[in-house]
Each structure stands twice: as C-alpha cells, then as structure tokens.
Amino acid sequence: MHRYRSHTCGDLRKDHAGEEVRLSGWVHRVRDHGGVLFIDLRDHYGLTQVVADVDSPAYKLVETVRAEWCIRIDGKVKLRDEAMANDKLATGAIEVFCFGLEVLGHSKELPLPVFEEPEYPEDIRLKNRFIDLRRETLHSNIMKRSAIIASMRNRMNDIGFSEFQTPILTASSPEGARDFLVPSRVHPGKFYALPQAPQQFKQLLMMSGFDRYFQIAPCFRDEDPRADRLPGEFYQLDLEMSFVTQEDVLTTMEPVLRGIFEEFSQGRPVTQTFPRIQYNDSIRKYGSDKPDLRNPIEMEEVSEHFRGSGFKVFANMLESDEKNQVWAIPAKTGGSRAFCDRMNSWAQGEGQPGLGYIFFRDEEGAIAGAGPVAKNIGAERTEALRLQLGLEAGDSVFFAAGNPKKFYSFAGNARLKIGEELKLVDEERFALCWIVDFPMYEWNEEEERVDFNHNPFSMPEGGLEALENKDPLTIGAYQYDIVCNGYEIGSGAIRNHQIEVMKKAFEIAGYDESVLEERFGGMYRAFQYGAPPHGGMAAGIDRIVMLLCDAQNLREVTLFPMNQQAQDLLMGAPSEATMQQLRELSLMLNVQE
Numbered sequence: 046m047h048r049y050r051s052h053t054c055g056d057l058r059k060d061h062a063g064e065e066v067r068l069s070g071w072v073h074r075v076r077d078h079g080g081v082l083f084i085d086l087r088d089h090y091g092l093t094q095v096v097a098d099v100d101s102p103a104y105k106l107v108e109t110v111r112a113e114w115c116i117r118i119d120g121k122v123k124l125r126d127e128a129m130a131n132d133k134l135a136t137g138a139i140e141v142f143c144f145g146l147e148v149l150g151h152s153k154e155l156p157l158p159v160f161e162e163p164e165y166p167e168d169i170r171l172k173n174r175f176i177d178l179r180r181e182t183l184h185s186n187i188m189k190r191s192a193i194i195a196s197m198r199n200r201m202n203d204i205g206f207s208e209f210q211t212p213i214l215t216a217s218s219p220e221g222a223r224d225f226l227v228p229s230r231v232h233p234g235k236f237y238a239l240p241q242a243p244q245q246f247k248q249l250l251m252m253s254g255f256d257r258y259f260q261i262a263p264c265f266r267d268e269d270p271r272a273d274r275l276p277g278e279f280y281q282l283d284l285e286m287s288f289v290t291q292e293d294v295l296t297t298m299e300p301v302l303r304g305i306f307e308e309f310s311q312g313r314p315v316t317q318t319f320p321r322i323q324y325n326d327s328i329r330k331y332g333s334d335k336p337d338l339r340n341p342i343e344m345e346e347v348s349e350h351f352r353g354s355g356f357k358v359f360a361n362m363l364e365s366d367e368k369n370q371v372w373a374i375p376a377k378t379g380g381s382r383a384f385c386d387r388m389n390s391w392a393q394g395e396g397q398p399g400l401g402y403i404f405f406r407d408e409e410g411a412i413a414g415a416g417p418v419a420k421n422i423g424a425e426r427t428e429a430l431r432l433q434l435g436l437e438a439g440d441s442v443f444f445a446a447g448n449p450k451k452f453y454s455f456a457g458n459a460r461l462k463i464g465e466e467l468k469l470v471d472e473e474r475f476a477l478c479w480i481v482d483f484p485m486y487e488w489n490e491e492e493e494r495v496d497f498n499h500n501p502f503s504m505p506e507g508g509l510e511a512l513e514n515k516d517p518l519t520i521g522a523y524q525y526d527i528v529c530n531g532y533e534i535g536s537g538a539i540r541n542h543q544i545e546v547m548k549k550a551f552e553i554a555g556y557d558e559s560v561l562e563e564r565f566g567g568m569y570r571a572f573q574y575g576a577p578p579h580g581g582m583a584a585g586i587d588r589i590v591m592l593l594c595d596a597q598n599l600r601e602v603t604l605f606p607m608n609q610q611a612q613d614l615l616m617g618a619p620s621e622a623t624m625q626q627l628r629e630l631s632l633m634l635n636v637q638e
Contacts, residue, residue: 049117049149055091059138061122066141068093069117069149071179072110074160082107084143086118089184094131094140095120103146113152113159113176119145167600172614174605186594186602189309193590194261196308197282200301206259206284211246213239213263218564223267225277233631239265242583244502245568247285248540251579252571259284261586275587275599276611282535285581291523291539294580295321295479302527302535302584306475309593314474319527321479328449332457334483337531338476340464344456347373347444350430356421359401359446371446372456375434376463379441380404384466385416388443391462397455404441405431412438461531475592477529482506485522486553497554499524502568503538504580505550512549527584534589537582544572 049069057066070088077083084095084107095118097107103118110116120141131137156173157165162180170177178184198208217224217238224238240246242264250258262283270276286294299319306315320338327334330343348371351359362369379385385402392400403419405412413419414427422430434442443463445456464470485505489496495517505511506521523539541547547569551561562569590602600606607613627634 053090054086054088054093055135057093057122057136057139057141059124062124062139064122065119066122067117067119068095068141070115071159072112072114072116074112075110084110084118086116087179091135093136094125095143096123096140097143097146101142101144103143106146106148107143110146110148111152113155113179114148115150115152117147117149118143167608168614171600171606171608174615178604183601186590186596187604189594190586190590190602193305193309193593194586196305197301197586198261200304201259201282201284204257204297204301206257207255208260209250209255209258210260211240211243211250211262215240215246216564218245225265225267228630228632230629230631241266242281243283244500245565247283247581248502248579249567249571251285251287251540252574252576256287257284258286258581262583270607270609270611275603276607276609279599280586281583282586283581283583285579287577287579289539289578289580291481291525291580294537294539294582295319295525298527298535298582298584299479302477305589306477306529306593310475316475316477319477319479321481323482324480324484325482327480328453332453332455332460333531334480334526335528335531335533336457336478336480337461337464337470338478338528339471339474339530340461341377341469342375342460342464344372344374344460345434347371347430347433350426350433351422351446354422354426356401356418359444362446366448368448368450369446370449371444372449372452373430373434374443374445374456374460374463375436376441376443376467377436377469378439379463379467380406380439381441382416385441385443387466388459388463392455392459395455395458400459401444401446402441403427403430405436405438407438418444475529477527480526480528481524482521483524483526484518485520485524485550486517488518494555495553498522499536500538501551501554502540502547504541505546509543509546509549512546512553517553523580525582527582529589529592532588532592533585534592535582535584537580539578539580542572542576542578544569544576547572 046067049067051067054068054070068086070086073085073087073092075082075084081096081098082104086093086095097104118141120143122139123142125138125140155176157169157176159176159179162182178187214227214237217226222241224241227237227239229235229237243260243262247258260283262281263278264281265278268274268276286297303315324334327336332344348363351371352363354360359371363371382404385404388402389400401418403414403416405414412431414431419427430442436442443459445452445459484498485503486495487498499522503522503524506523507515511520525537526533527535541550548558548561587599587602591599594602596602605615
C-alpha cells in the first residue's frame, strides 16, 4: 500500500465496503459521542467520516488529535446505517473504521476557523492565507477559476488562436495608469516597467505575420484597489487578430464568452445574442458605460414637459443653458410617498440637493400624479409625462436635471438604487452586452487638455480626414467594451495601423513625433513596413471568475491577494531593500514623511 494513501477523501463509495484503505488529510472536525470518536477527514478531493471506538487500537491516539492536524489513517470501509447516511456528501454512504493513525503534522491553535467559515477580519485572513484557502468556499472558487481558464484556452485553441508569451520586463508607456518600475543593475539610472497590458507586443505579433494570438496574460498597474480591481496585478484573456473588422472581433469572441458563462453558470440563463449599445445611448439610458441590464429601468429625456412650466427650478435651468436637460428615472411599483422620501434622503446623502419626484395613485378611477413637482407643472403636463414613460397607478418617477455630463453618473446610481430597493433586478441571470462607438478623446479637466478616452492605439472613425477636420471631442473610435451585470469584463478596439493617422492621433493628445519615436519606437517603426489591419480585445479573468462564483470581492477568487493598502500581509511585501541592494542598483532613497 502507498505510504500515504490508497484513496483520496472523495473516492470511497458503497462498493468499497469491506476494503482496507489508507487516507491522508486534515482533521476538519472531531466529535466525541461518549466512547465513539468521529473525525471528518478532508483533503483536496472531499471529506470522509472516520470512526474509532474504544475497541480500536488507535483510539487513544485519535483522542489526542485536534482540528487541522494533518494525519494518515488506516481503516476498513463500512456501510453507514441507512438512517445515518449523508446524502449531501459524496462519501456519505460509508465510513472508515480506524485501526491505525499517524500524525503527519501537528497544528497550533488556529488563527481563524476552517470549519463552517464564519466571517473573519480580512487582515487575519490574508496574513494566514494558507489556512484561509483550506475553507470550502474559497477552495472551490480557486478550483473554478482553474477550470474557467482551462476552458478559455480550449475554446481559443479550437477557433484557431495560438498562445504566445510576451515579455514581463519592458518599457514604460502611457496606458492610463501608473507603471510599476524595475531598476536596472547593468544600466544604472534606467528602469524597466512591468506591462500594464501586452498591448504593443500583441500588435507587433500581427506586424510579424502571426494571424491569431492569445495569452492568459499577467498585467501590472499601480492603481488604487477597489472591490472589482485588485492592487498591483490581474490576469486577462488577451487576444489579437489580423485582417479583421470590428464585426469580425465581436462575432468571433461572443460565442467564446457566452460559452464560458453557460458552462459555469450552474443553469442560470445567459444572454444568447449580446445587444450592441452605442456609448452615448448607454450613458443616456443607463447613466453608465457598463450598464446592468438585469435592471429593467431605462431613463428618458423629458425636458419639454418642464420647459416654461411652473416648476421654476427646472424651467429656469432649461432656459439658462441649452446644454441642460431633465432626465426621468421611472420606478415601477415605487408609487408611495414613503419610498419617494427615502430616495430623496438617499440623494441628499450622495451630496445632491434632493431628487424631484412624482408618484401616481388611483383617485376615483383616474390616475393622478402627486407630489410637489406634479403640483407645480399641472395635471396636463403630469399626464403627458406619465404616458411617455408608460407608468400606472402605484408607480413613480424621479428626475435629474442640469448638464448631463455632470449629472449622468448620479442618475445612473439612482437608477441602480431604485432597481435594488424595489427588487426589480433579476439576480438569477447573466446579462451581457457590447458597448460600441466610444469617443476617441475626452477633455482632461485637471490638465485642461484633450486626452485619449479609451485606448491610444485605436482607429478613429473617419481616419485621418476626421482627425484633421473635426473637433477631437466629437470623433468616435472603433472601440468596444463587453459588460456583464454592471461590470466591464473586457475591452478592445480595431487598431490604428497607419503611421500618418497614428502621428496625428497622438499629436492631438499632446505627443509629438519625437515622443512617439522615443516611447513607442517599436510600434512606430513596425507601422512603416507593411502593417496589416488588425484588432483585438482583452477579457478580465478575475472579474469573470468573480461573477461566476457569486463573489462580492476579487480577493475571494484570487490565491494570494494584497490588502486595500496594496500590502502582501503573508509575504511581507513591499519590504525595505538592504543598502547593498540599493548600491547595486545605483539607487538612493528620499522617502517623504
């Protein structure tokens, strides 16, 4: 028999009854039933109940074991009494009568429990991640992550993509976030950068004549953490294709992503044909470029109902600036003053003066609007509003007004809050869509200049002619995101492969040709030697796994994450460098207090 095990803790079934077996694993819990000891023995594959009574030669040793000791047991498989079988456990029809035990590894008192997985402080969980990962939910999430990545690889191989590995040590480039820099020992005073994405390399692969590339790519960005973005590093399904249009990329990748969600959704519905929503329409209807389509609420502009009305706050706003608008956020079933007042209080908590509303009720067989807004605009305008929005008695509507560029995000948050409060969101499905036609540029308020909106290597709609003759802030781009349940899970673009277009695009964003040559020298040269039209995208593996595991935080689907302060509490990173290390790198510290 093998030194440690003849079977795993997930193997044994009824047909093993009578066999002598050897199992190794961790003591999940111990139960003393007065002369009969039960051990739930756990390994990577499952859990088996082990029994020792006073007649067992191992009984005295079994009495000493504690939770999370690593042990090996020898025993005989017995059928459980039918009334004692555990249908929820794969091995629940049997138990192993223990006649031998060896302690392979003692455990100190645990810093956090493994059994039953109660909530525990994050700092303790991360510092003791090797124990945290033993917990069933987290262990299962990590295994699902592995299966999802394997499925991604298989699906990409099946449709003719080849996997390549691109460099980790590279040059710094403006990708929209801070780089992690790595000092060079052999080139004092110079630095490598960890790649924010393999963007330039995958485009260079297309220049090199490869046709379909993909990679499960590690990416590094020195960004502040949040629930859906880990500090430091993340992984993405990165891909690029030659001789393609935007339509080709979308129709190639939609079945891959739909298939992943269907495979791991545990039967929950998945969108079959992903709607394609223009960026401006997404902002207009949902107040976001990553809309949660499980929420049925769509906002509408209702400015004309308030223009010249008795509700002077909105009327004066519309009169004073032609850019100002009034948006309506319909709330089916939200037609009570109590709910409207709660939403108004919520808006004030968000730093807004309030949230105007009308709620509709049945008054002697007729639907009438109520509330200060309805009173001020009158019954006729109120009825016209109701008809436009398709509302009935028992419904309500909320309003946001001003310059949409300044209030759309708040309106989008109000839409989400209303959908959540009224339980309008169908939480048992995965709603996916493409967001297309992003603007090429945006206005950088802090630096008061035009900046790239999405990806600097994207092809502008209209090409060189648009760049030379149009207001940059009105130029669209062949850029697209894929969104699921309110999360951006991927983005991509058709690339700008023409050198003159590239030079003009970067010039508008403040990069002259010398900067282009210095910072993007490889791409700049490659585009001058027969660059093919090409495009691609990257899908965020961490976010996809988080959604499919029903996790609320990326740390629940990642092996060894950092905390919110970008610290690795397990390994003690970041840590101080020794003076010898600093001398070798020609570095001197100037740490600010």
